[in-house]
Amino acid sequence: MSATFLLRRIAYLALTALLVSLIVFSVTQLLPANAATMILGEYATDEALTALNAKLGLDDPALVQYGRWLGGVLQGDFGTSLRTGQPVGPTILDALGRSAILAVFSLLLVCVIAIPLGVIAGSRRGGPADLGLSVVSYLGVSLPEFVLATLLLAWLAGPAIGMFPASGYTPFSEDFGDALHHIALPVITLTIILIAHISRMVRSEMVDTLQSDFVRAARLRGLSKRQVIYGHALRNSMLPAITVIALDVGYLIGGVIVVEEVFAFPGIGRQLILAIQNRDLPMLQAGALIMALTYALANLMADLAYAALDKRIQFK
Amino acid sequence: MTSPFNRRGFLKATAAGATLATMPGLVQMAQAQNIQPGGTLRLALNITPSVLNPMLSRLNSEYLLGELLYSGLTVLAPDMSAQPDLATEWSANEDATEWRFTLRENAVFSNGQPVTSADVAASFAKLLDPATAAPGSRNLGPISEVVADGDFAVIIRTASPYADLPVALTYPTAKILPASIVEGDFDSLMQTPVGSGPFRMAEYRPDDVAIVERNPDYFIEGQPYLDRVEVKSFPDAAGAAAAMLAGEVDILTEIQPTDYARIADSDGVTGLRSPSGRFLDVVMDCTVEPFNNPKVREALSYCVDREAMVELVAEGYGTPGNDSPVNSAYRYNDDAPLKSYDPERAKTLLAEAGYPDGIEIELIASTRPGYRSAMAVVLREMARPGGFDISVQTMDHPSYLDQVWKKGKFYVGFYNMQPTEGTIFNLLFTSGANWNETRWNNAEFDQLVLEADQTTDEATRADLYAQAQKLMRDEVPALVPCFFDLLGAQADYVENYVQNPRGANYALHTVALAADAPTR
Numbered sequence: 001m002s003a004t005f006l007l008r009r010i011a012y013l014a015l016t017a018l019l020v021s022l023i024v025f026s027v028t029q030l031l032p033a034n035a036a037t038m039i040l041g042e043y044a045t046d047e048a049l050t051a052l053n054a055k056l057g058l059d060d061p062a063l064v065q066y067g068r069w070l071g072g073v074l075q076g077d078f079g080t081s082l083r084t085g086q087p088v089g090p091t092i093l094d095a096l097g098r099s100a101i102l103a104v105f106s107l108l109l110v111c112v113i114a115i116p117l118g119v120i121a122g123s124r125r126g127g128p129a130d131l132g133l134s135v136v137s138y139l140g141v142s143l144p145e146f147v148l149a150t151l152l153l154a155w156l157a158g159p160a161i162g163m164f165p166a167s168g169y170t171p172f173s174e175d176f177g178d179a180l181h182h183i184a185l186p187v188i189t190l191t192i193i194l195i196a197h198i199s200r201m202v203r204s205e206m207v208d209t210l211q212s213d214f215v216r217a218a219r220l221r222g223l224s225k226r227q228v229i230y231g232h233a234l235r236n237s238m239l240p241a242i243t244v245i246a247l248d249v250g251y252l253i254g255g256v257i258v259v260e261e262v263f264a265f266p267g268i269g270r271q272l273i274l275a276i277q278n279r280d281l282p283m284l285q286a287g288a289l290i291m292a293l294t295y296a297l298a299n300l301m302a303d304l305a306y307a308a309l310d311k312r313i314q315f316k
Numbered sequence: 317m318t319s320p321f322n323r324r325g326f327l328k329a330t331a332a333g334a335t336l337a338t339m340p341g342l343v344q345m346a347q348a349q350n351i352q353p354g355g356t357l358r359l360a361l362n363i364t365p366s367v368l369n370p371m372l373s374r375l376n377s378e379y380l381l382g383e384l385l386y387s388g389l390t391v392l393a394p395d396m397s398a399q400p401d402l403a404t405e406w407s408a409n410e411d412a413t414e415w416r417f418t419l420r421e422n423a424v425f426s427n428g429q430p431v432t433s434a435d436v437a438a439s440f441a442k443l444l445d446p447a448t449a450a451p452g453s454r455n456l457g458p459i460s461e462v463v464a465d466g467d468f469a470v471i472i473r474t475a476s477p478y479a480d481l482p483v484a485l486t487y488p489t490a491k492i493l494p495a496s497i498v499e500g501d502f503d504s505l506m507q508t509p510v511g512s513g514p515f516r517m518a519e520y521r522p523d524d525v526a527i528v529e530r531n532p533d534y535f536i537e538g539q540p541y542l543d544r545v546e547v548k549s550f551p552d553a554a555g556a557a558a559a560m561l562a563g564e565v566d567i568l569t570e571i572q573p574t575d576y577a578r579i580a581d582s583d584g585v586t587g588l589r590s591p592s593g594r595f596l597d598v599v600m601d602c603t604v605e606p607f608n609n610p611k612v613r614e615a616l617s618y619c620v621d622r623e624a625m626v627e628l629v630a631e632g633y634g635t636p637g638n639d640s641p642v643n644s645a646y647r648y649n650d651d652a653p654l655k656s657y658d659p660e661r662a663k664t665l666l667a668e669a670g671y672p673d674g675i676e677i678e679l680i681a682s683t684r685p686g687y688r689s690a691m692a693v694v695l696r697e698m699a700r701p702g703g704f705d706i707s708v709q710t711m712d713h714p715s716y717l718d719q720v721w722k723k724g725k726f727y728v729g730f731y732n733m734q735p736t737e738g739t740i741f742n743l744l745f746t747s748g749a750n751w752n753e754t755r756w757n758n759a760e761f762d763q764l765v766l767e768a769d770q771t772t773d774e775a776t777r778a779d780l781y782a783q784a785q786k787l788m789r790d791e792v793p794a795l796v797p798c799f800f801d802l803l804g805a806q807a808d809y810v811e812n813y814v815q816n817p818r819g820a821n822y823a824l825h826t827v828a829l830a831a832d833a834p835t836r
Contacts, residue, residue, distance in 0.1 A: 033718035039367075041717065042730070043374045043451035045750045051449035084366045084522050085506030091522065157562060166558040167550060169524060264551050266524040273551075274364070274523060279714065 009303075013296050020292040021073075021285055025066050028281055034058050035082040035279040056082055069285060079282035083274065092271060092286045096253070098169060099260070099267035102183060103252035106190040107245070114195040115234075115241070118202025122237070123229050125207055133199060140196025149189045149262040157185060167264035186263045190256060194248050201244045205237035239309060246302030250295035351811070355829040355836040356544040360556040360565040364523045364549035369505040370491040371443055374451040376732075377549070379488035379820045380569070384528050384545060385426075386491035386511035387535075389417055389436065390482050391823075392735050394590075394816045396647055398482035402431060402492055402512070402535075412477040412772055419468040423512045423535040425494050431512050433464035438495035440472075442502065450489055454750050455739055457484040477770035479777070480736045487735070488820050514540040514825035523549055540825035541812075560585065566810050566835070569822065571803040573631035573687070579805050588804040591635050592817040593645040593733030593740070596691050598679070598795040601725035603755045606677070611669035613792040618665070619699035621657035625797040629691045633803055637796035640785040641731070641740045645799070645817040648737055650782035652789065662702030674703035680727040681708060682716035688728045691797065722753045729753065729794070733818045737781050741765045745793060756793035809833040 036052040037044065053059045057068070072079050078088040121130040157166040164185045172179040209215060210233055218228045257269030264270070268287055275283035307313050361377040370382035390398040390406075403417040423431035440462035443450050458475040465471050474481065494510055509517050512535070515528035526547040530540055548565060550556040553572045559565045561582055571579055571587075580587025600607040600616075607613055622636035635643055642649050666674060681692040689710045696706040711720065720727050734740040743750055746765055747757040761784055768780035802819050809830040814823065829836055 031714070033714035037717050038714060039374075040449075040451055041374060042721065042751075044717075045454060047446050048449040048451060048453075051447055055447075055449065085369070085503065086522055153558065157558065162562055165564055166562050167555050168548060168559075168564075261551050262555075264524075264549070264555050266521065270523065270551065274366075277714075278366070 009300055013293065013300070016292055016296050017289055020288055021070070022066075024285055024288045025062075025069070025281070028279065028284065029062050031279065033279060035281065038278045039083065065281075069282065078286045081275075081280055081283045083278040083280040083283065088282045088286045092268065092283065092290060095266060095268040095271040095287075096290055098265065099253055099256060099269065101172070102186055102190060102256060102260075102265065102267060103249065105183060105187045106194060106252060107249065109187065109191045110194040110198055110248075111245070113191070114198035115202055115238075117195070118199040118241075119206055119229060119234060119237075121199065122203040122206025123210060123225075123233075130203070133203065137196035137200050140192050141200070143193075144258075145189060145193055146258045146262060148192060149186075149259050152185055152189055153262060169264075169266055183265075186256070186259050186265050189259050189263075190252065194251075197244055197248060198241055201241045202237055205240050206233060209233040209237045235309060239306060242302050242305050242309070246298040246305075247295075249298040249301075250291070253291055253294040351541055351828045352831060352836075353538075353541045353828065354543050355833055356546060357542050357567065357810070357824065357827060357829065358546045358548060358565045358835065359567045359569065359824075360548050360550055360559055361569065362550050362553045362556040364551075365526070365547075366522070368507065368509060368520070369502075370509075370511070371439075371448065371450045371489050371493070371505075373489060376569070376820050377547075380547065380822050380824075381526055381528075382488055382491055383513065383822055384515040384547075384824060385509045385513040385517060386493070387423065387431075387513050388485060388487075388490050388492060389419075390485045392483070392486035392816065392818060392821050394814055396483065396645075396735055396818070398486055402436075406482055408479075408481070408772070412479045412481070412770065413474050415472045415474075415481055416465060417470050417472065419470070420535050421468050424533050425510050425512050426516050426531065427494065427510050429494055429496070431492060432467045433470045434467075435495045435498075436470045436492055437462050437464050438498045439492045440490075442493070442498045443490060448502075452487055452489050455484065455487050455734070455743065456490060457481050476766075479769065479772040480738050483735045484739065486821075515545060518544070525549065534825070536825070541828040542824070545824060560805055563807070563834070566807045566829075566833070567813060568805045570819075571805060572685075573633045573800070573803060576631070576633060576803045584808050585805050586808055588802075588806060588813075588815050589633060590802045590815040590817045591643070591645050592800060592802040592819060593641070593643055594800045594802065594819060595637055595641060595643075595731060595796050596629070596688060596798065596800075597637075597641070597729045597731070598691075598695060598797070599724070599727050599729045599753050600792075600794060601753075601755055602757075602793055604725050606669070606671065606675055607725065609669045610791055611665045612671070612675065614790075615662040615665035615669065615702060616699060616704060617655060617789075617792045617795055618658040618662040619702035619704060620655070620695065620795060620797045621698055622654050622797055624657075624698070625691070625694060628694050629687050630798055630800050633801040635799045635801070637798050638785075638789055639792050639794070639796050640788040641744060641796055642737050642781070642785055643799045645733060646737055648778045648781040650778075650785045652786065655789065657698070659699075659702035662699075662704075666703045671703070674705055676705040676707075677726055678707050678709055680716070680720050680724055681710050682713045682720075682728070682730075683710055684713040685730065687800075688730060692728050695795075695797070722751055732820065735818055737784075738765060738769045741784065742769075745788065754793035756791065758787065758791065758793075761787050761791075807833070 036049055036056060036058055040048055081088050117133055121133040124130055156163045165182055168182055170178040170182050215228055215233055218232050257273060260267045260269040261273060272287040275287060363375055363377045365377040365381050367373045367378050370386045373379055373382050387402045389401060389403040391401040393399045402419055402423055404420055406415055406417045408415045425431060442448055443453050457478045459472060460475045461473040463471050497510055514531055514534045516531050518529045519527040528545050530543050556568055557575050557579055560568050560579060579585060600613055602608060617639055626634040626636050636654055638652060638654055679692050681689040692708040696708055699706055746762045764780050764784040768777045771777055802815050802817055804815055806813050809832050811828045811830055813827045
């Protein structure tokens with residue numbers, strides 16, 4: 001891998017970010033109602049609406065507004081939320097931090113559970129373990145997250161069992177146990193969904209790899225089945241799984257919107273929903289940027305991991 | 317429909333409470349017997365507060381925070397009367413154009429500065445400045461001037477006589493802020509509250525929780541009783557309801573009619589229900605076809621089975637409307653007999669209006685709150701036998717606000733109760749109304765409302781408001797098929813929480829927790 005490769009990828013990242021911001025901005029211009037209309041709601045008088053539009057700078061031409069926003073971002077200033085009057089940068093970073101907590105816990109759980117599951121199912125193809133995994137992962141893939149989240153909510157947080165709090169969030173710095181308690185349900189939901197993705201990918205790759213010549217050769221050399229599976233086959237089966245995991249990182253940051261909404265978890269997804277509902281452009285732009293960059297970065301990481309796992313892959 | 321609640325008994329009880337409040341010694345004696353100060357109250361909102369600056373707030377959830385952290389001159393009691401807040405007493409000149417409000421001398425802002433008449437004058441100047449774009453600033457009455465009269469009194473002058481001024485000043489955005497901040501860094505109030513309310517902000521995580529703690533310098537001795545209040549935001553009513561049932565919150569300020577029975581029936585929870593002036597109306601633009609013909613509007617008003625509307629749209633938790641925005645939750649309601657459901661008469665009227673074959677028309681309803689479209693659909697079915705072929709178009713709320721509200725010719729509106737009859741009439745139905753969406757522009761109605769605004773005599777006002785309501789029933793600028801009760805719930809160990817039918821006042825400084833509360 002060369003330095004020019006890295007530089008080129010980073011330039012692509014910047015271009016992606018710029019395009020995303022331009023697209024998001026253009027789309028919001030087409031939506032009915034702007035932030036001033038949403039802020040005043042059914043309390044708007046014509047004078048108040050005019051005054052608020054002027055105050056928020058929403059009466060300037062769209063290009064001027066975009067230029068002003070871009071100028072601020074280049075200087076590290078993401079502006080002020082039109083909805084809450086709070087600075088966007090710290091707000092969105094806090095939200096991102098909270099979403100990252102969900103993401104890290106879920107990913108760790110998924111890797112620890114899904115990869116061994118996939119290996120077991122793949123190496124004992126057709127056995128009861130494989131069958132069980134198929135059923136569970138079909139459920140995971142086919143259940144939309146809002147259904148799963150709502151089911152878990154009604155079951156485990158309902159008045160009958162009441163094992164977990166229904167919603168909300170406690171910072172880890174405040175009360176570690178309570179914080180774990182609060183993230184349990186969202187993390188379980190995300191983990192179940194992602195286990196399905198990853199274990200199925202690992203399983204099918206494992207099946208392919210185990211039929212290849214080098215595995216047979218290794219067995220014939222006298223290596224134990226266990227050594228072959230974990231020492232040789234798994235490493236080769238992991239490549240596609242890494243792509244899936246990378247995409248799932250993006251999903252975890254962006255796609256948890258639904259899960260965060262159901263559990264009232266104040267992460268970036270929920271922040272984005274509120275921003276869209278209220279036409280809070282600076283917040284929406286910052287949120288969309290972060291999500292796009294997370295996807296792009298996760299993919300870059302996956303490419304780098306490819307190179308590390310398979311020496312034949314060269315990036316130039 | 318039989319209601320388990322007796323409104324008159326409720327009003328009597330709260331009126332007695334209001335009388336007691338003017339005798340602080342007695343109140344404290346009564347309270348010393350059974351109130352134990354302390355504890356944390358947890359309260360759930362299903363609409364997240366976004367705006368911390370009390371002058372710019374516009375949602376009930378934001379009014380709640382404003383009331384915890386700030387004070388106004390007067391505060392609204394559950395019987396819609398004005399009670400002392402920062403002002404302890406007030407009086408008007410003969411024709412109600414000049415008022416003098418005496419201020420408490422022991423109120424201090426959370427930055428340590430005393431609350432004086434200069435702060436009141438500066439706050440009103442800011443509130444009434446069009447550049448502030450304060451929502452609801454026109455609900456305060458025709459205020460022309462607010463000037464200090466010594467350190468602890470203010471004179472408020474109005475452009476025309478206005479008998480309801482003390483009640484109008486209870487408007488939730490009319491909070492008193494330090495003059496230094498109002499004239500200086502006003503925008504800082506979006507992040508850092510500085511008020512003289514019963515509580516002070518301890519922690520604020522937008523869209524998650526606001527935690528306030530007892531203000532030790534609060535101007536009412538011994539209050540608030542609670543040490544702490546946690547105001548938790550939930551993304552929707554279902555989340556808030558689940559938290560209530562799981563014992564994670566102690567009060568739900570609002571419950572959807574569809575959820576009420578389930579929550580009120582669960583163990584350890586008491587349902588709260590008060591008749592309110594909150595209503596859905598069907599707005600008709602009186603200047604365009606077919607609604608410029610009064611007979612068409614009258615015909616439609618005979619196509620509404622009002623009792624059934626209460627059952628179908630408000631799940632029974634409401635009161636029937638009579639095409640006026642005033643009901644029994646207000647002080648001057650004329651209690652006229654309900655209009656009957658008479659589709660045959662509607663047909664005849666339509667024929668007389670030149671529509672012998674009926675009318676085809678589109679009715680627009682926003683998706684928020686959900687019962688807007690429910691009412692539209694029910695009306696479609698009720699009006700069909702009367703010759704109205706209504707097609708219902710639902711619309712997302714932003715599009716509705718942008719394109720239909722105040723502009724469309726036939727749509728479902730939704731309004732909260734106002735503290736006075738005059739406020740709601742002047743907001744929606746007089747020719748000069750802020751939101752004159754019906755464009756009814758009836759000079760006789762304007763005159764009646766104006767005269768009622770200007771007179772202080774109770775009997776005359778009752779008569780004028782009765783005439784105004786009759787005029788609306790006859791001319792029907794909008795259908796008001798039903799009013800919605802204010803529905804809430806509390807844990808059994810919460811004491812002294814009284815619903816205010818207006819839905820924008822909470823009086824949490826008088827709330828306490830019983831000894832068996834888990835958060836003491």
